[in-house]
Amino acid sequence: MTAMATGTGTRAAGPSFLQTFVSRHGSMMPTFAAVAILLVLFVGAEIFLRGDFITPRNISALLLDNAYLLVLAVGMTFVILTGGIDLSVGSVMAFSGILGARLLAEGTPAFVAVPAMLLGGAAIGLMIGILVQYFNVQPFIASLAGLFLGRGLAYVVSLSSIKVEEPGILWLQSTRIRLGDWYITPTGLIALGAVAIAAFVLHLTRFGRTIYAIGGSEQSARLMGLRTARAKVMAYVISGLCGGLAGLVLTAYSGAGYPRNGIGTELDAIAAVVIGGTILTGGRGYVIGSMIGVFVYGTIKTIISFMGAEQSWMQIIVGALLLLFIVVQRAIVARSEGRR
Template sequence: MTTSITAPPTEGTPRITTYSRRHRWQVRLVAWLPVLATAGILVAMFVAGEILFGNFITPRLISSLLLDNAYLIVLAVGMTFVIITGGIDLSVGAVVAFSGILGAQLLHTGWPAYVVIPVMVLSGSVIGLVIGIMVQVFDIQPFIASLAAMFLARGLAYVVSLQSLPITDPTVLWLQSTRIKLGGGWYITPTVVLALLTVAVAFWVLHYTRFGRTVYAIGGNEQSARLMGLPVRRVRLAVNVISGTCAGVAGWIFASYTGSGYSLTGLGMELDAIAAVVIGGTVLTGGSGYVIGSLLGVMVYGLIEISITYIGVDSWWTKIVIGSLLLLFVVLQRFIVSRRRSR
């Protein structure tokens, strides 16, 4: 009969385990710090609005905030994927215009809505694929590739029509006109449901799939990701397709929101999306970011516009406030990156 003797744990083992857990918690806290800062700014803005204007925090205002910015939420989700990999997509505003005017033109020629809507979304996917091919196959910088795609999409929108085309198809307008009452003055529309569903799916993909982990790995260090055998080229291509698809969906939502398609739609919309993503805590150099933060960034952006309207000053003050917030969050990002390097 043999007696097994189990060596007692050394004195330092629990300390190492405790340190490892504490270190992981600190790393996660630092990563979520920009998102928490955005959430804090959003809460502070609501409180300040209630104090200054009274009856500011109402179900109607929050529902309207989501309704008016549903398209921007979808755009920000796609932009988050791209920026996490260390890229950029300047074409999304032009894609919104192209998909919207294309859909309006096809509806005017008699195409059914159940065909037009997929065509609108796929038009964005194709342009995203073109950007991905330029970046991965021809080794063109994402900034230049997406800039070229921006001119391409805007030119195609002009080719389709120079005039604003009204949309009267009830299937398309149903997205915006339908109000789903939640009680207590709360309501949402199918466009809001679609936007929030996009956020939920993107969150799951980024944090619970191998594809999402590869996205973060590429943004953190692309060379290391290649050495680990990760499918860098395929994932980068897919990320650009995701961004283009989100832009196509946003074009569909925006066309439903405005009830028309217009080739001049979306001028500067890509900058709005980038601003919302950065305010939401996604690091421009890649490797860190959350779609939840991008959602909060869009909410901050929309609430700034509403607050400017309440105050009664010129709308260009919105750009000044957004610019100030961008500077603040860029400084915060530099702080976070330096802390990570020191650790």
């Protein structure tokens, strides 16, 4: 009788495929949401603009125009995964850009100027990492100090714009690698290469696993024997290095270095990373998601430009998306804490 009752409908229904998928991949839901929003933006813009938006030229330009922001978002992902924040990246980008432009204008070879740009950014990141890890300074305050330092150093190098005439630097932006009507520039390849390297490091190396462990619980990671101190400092060094690399990309893009470049760009990078699904409290997120977040940000900016609307709508829309994704993140964190 018991067996018959079980077979005739008293058996509890198992979880649906959707419930199982969400349960196993809960941390990826914000990233999937970002992909969905990106698709909705594409389809909506295509309908509203009557077939003039989704073209090879516009899609190719999306990476071209946002390559520097994508590089910044890669570095920011490392820092946010540890539970930190880096407000210095915009200033680091400006400093490295104007430094490289000044060196090139004085006749310094590109193979010397470019490493100097990268090392300058990494040095500021190292300073912030040391303040956070060894002096227990809050990441917000430490990176704010880095912001002022980077911007001040940029003004020390030059108060005005410096044009870049080095063919090797300009080649990074002027070259078009074409496949039919599609194209990509070396700056785009640099940005995609940064994403690929970061994804490999975060998911397939011990260092990457340590970064995630720090964001999950730094004390537990330390008790497991992981080198948390070195990894946390390196996260800020990587962010600073990406700031220097973004300075190179932006200098090639604009053809000049300018000490006021990147004001507020650190907020754009943080927004892109959060929209891409990285949890602000650390421990969860994907660099691929950060790339999607950059594309969402760039697509909104392009749509607003097509419509001829005021740029204030850019901040309004991104602010609304941030609120949405923070609520989603809190729901995911609350759900996971409820399972413990």
